[in-house]
Amino acid sequence: MSKEENNVKFAHIEHCLDTLRQDLMCKADDTPMPSLELINAAGEGQVLKCKNFDKLVAWAKHPDRDACYKRGNDYEPPLHSIDRMEMSVLGQSQENNITPRNVTRDVVDFCDNDPTNPLNWPKRWKWSIVILMACLSAELQLCTIIAVPVSLPILADFHSTNVLYRTLIVSIWELGEIVSPLFWGPLSELYGRRWVLNIANLLFVVFLAGTALSTNIQMLIAFRFLTGLATACSPIGPGIVKDLFQEEYRGRAMSVMSLAGVLGPVIGPIIASYLGERAGWRWVFWLPTIISSVLGVLLLIIYRETYKVIILERKAKKLRRETDNPELRSRYERDETLSHKLFSTSVRPLTLLFRSTILLLSTIYLSIVYGYTYITMTTIAPVFQERYRFSEGASGLAFLGLCLGLGFGALLCSFLLDRYTQRAKTRSEVFAPAQRLPLLLPACLLMSSGLFIFGWTVQYRIQFVVPILGTALVGLGLAATSISLQTYIVDSFGIYAVSAISAMMVVRNTTAAFLPLAGPPLFDALGYHWGGTLLGCVVLVLSPLPLLLIKCGERLRARRGFQYGDHAREIEDS
Template identity: 45%
Template structure:
């Protein structure tokens, strides 16, 4: 969900109260014309709402593909640019994820000021342009710079996709829509190398970018045709502007307008700093960000090293090495079941436990599913070390994939339940931390394996994952107390 999407509700309420106080009359406040107002995006025809969900989901899939689609071709580009630096080999892949970290911090507030569609369209065009620029790069420095810009533009559906779904899908159907949307960022990093492996082998690494640019260009055209503005604040403001023009009543204001006296820059600045303040002042947000950051870093560390591992240890070709990513993809897809299971688990608890304890109950499955990460790492590392048949380490990566996805699901569901109006900022803080770790941790991948070998190198990562388990139990037991003591509504 976009940073500050939910938080803006509080600002909107303040704006509404200020407006009513200033004007002393409800008729100056422009709101929806009842629950069935057709201008409310939630009341659009089903086909129109689901068309927007579909386009945003495909956008997310394509930008997620961009993170690692050319990873199998990294050895080719390193040879072409005459570099043998393992650090640069990892960085040219992970720099894209830094764009995912910092892009949402300003893309989400911009969507609240000017609308989601405007942000989508500008970023879509930028993504196509910078993808082409990557394809024609003539040195590593140029490629790394364009990869960062490509990632920033690609962060648009990551930043605003959840918000778009919240805008147009009623709560009763939102779980299904979010599940469809969640498949996109899940599949992209795992099937991207499969596609990229065969492309790089057949046409060279540059063609991974050319094909990505073609796909992005197609969906960009589709978004111009099918996407419509969904952000309620912008939709109501347009309605208020139209009514001011028609009636001549300049006192009319949108119910969701920002408080009077607050400039666009102040609103924008507040939206940017809120997630960072939550990281610094809420132990729960910080602990969960560390948890998700390590899991995300493991995913990208594996994605950035699979090609080297299976080419060097098992003699896979460039194209076939891409198939090694399918184990992680299968495990990740299996992790999607954690969401519905979490709902069932919550409903099975007796009502006597109270609604206030509900958010912490969401974290309890982590005590079991997180174990898949270290078990998978141990299996993957030691079977590669001793040249056990390639299917066994791939099974190990499937276990890791399942564990990683379970971490993301449980943390996301918990954050939404626990922080209510501030859930979007909590998720934005989480995304910032995990994307930075996801970009930087893979840089140590090859050096780690060179120093410790695949067995002990992955075992070290596995032991670190085991060390995270106490966080789950601490938050389950003391989470309510920490939430009340460090109230994020006061930030």
């Protein structure tokens, strides 16, 4: 064989070996890398020799590697290819017809049982992350209306009589929280969840400490706004659940995450009422500062990157450096300039909101339900103080009904949402996100009933346990609605789930900030009985929205307006 023919042969073998190595990408960090080197051969001068081939063959044929091969119809079984290449290298055959895989040879992806894939992490580790994120979410949301019970002492301490400041102490937080999902959510899809969460939590602690140290009312209001801006956990949390769990196990984790988000604002007034009475209003802000600091340390220790787009991009970058193959790319990587990436990422939440019918309908319905719950929450304390003569501290206990309803609703969702999905898989049915929605109609009826009961019993001063039971039904309806819809959106939008949730939260937080302002005029004009009836009737009138999602959700997803979200699912499922 001439020198030129020998060189061509070994170059072809190296190409095949490199292709094989891509099939072993799930263990690429410790895979021996075959390469060609020039050696002096007697009578032939310098010739090419395949280096490390024996090590690669021994490594690849080990029984533990069986699960590491990505299989498909466009190339032959890896072990058979190894045998044929080994024969060529050892000179036992002149076969040069080993066909490399051309279609996806430069694509870096996870394979079955890949330990770097968050879906394959141990359950204990997954649930540690979920519980930590739930605690962060609850603690962040707890601060939303924690200032309500101590707003009067704050004004008195700063010698202010301006009623507008009392409203701003609470509502300015919501204004910050309206804006925050628009940049924290997309940033987590551009740079990963881990650093975004850590930076946001650090800012949250700093701004919360600034609130506690405020020397005038304007400074306190400014820090309240900045603290609201630093709430990144709410939009990112559902995306982390999607990163960690398959569809059939996602409902329970979403229930825990969503419960923490809605339970925080309910528990906040209970804690603030007693803490403000006994330790002063500044400790109402110092306590969450301390809790956030502890959770931030745990976040640094426990949480590692879960967003698979970033994991694969980092893996591809590392392999390009190790293999000197500039063509290696993550399956999610696209040729875009940084400016284009920043622009497309920043506009993605609003783009999805206005181009996806299912996201728009889900957002409208959840926002109204959420807003009505906030009307109830902001009414509970003054109503029980005025009509049932509860003290400022005891009025916080009236929120226990709402807490129980939220807890029971989350428990119900944790069992039923996954059961629907698992039953469909048992029957070999194709998974559809709409399988998350059967609880919406019962939740609608329960919430309407709760608003009726609360309004009429408070109006006529029925024994205080009865209106508290009414608030429990409101909480149950909110939990079932919120968890079902957020899980539905996460399942529908693939790798862009956080952007979709961010868009939903912008509208939801806007409603929660401004709709409660209509509560006092409404109840003053109609009374608690007819005011509660009006709110309950509006919820009933909107019941066709969840019915439309249940019956027509898949058809709506197939429409042109959903192509952006569908693109994410196509990439993810390919």
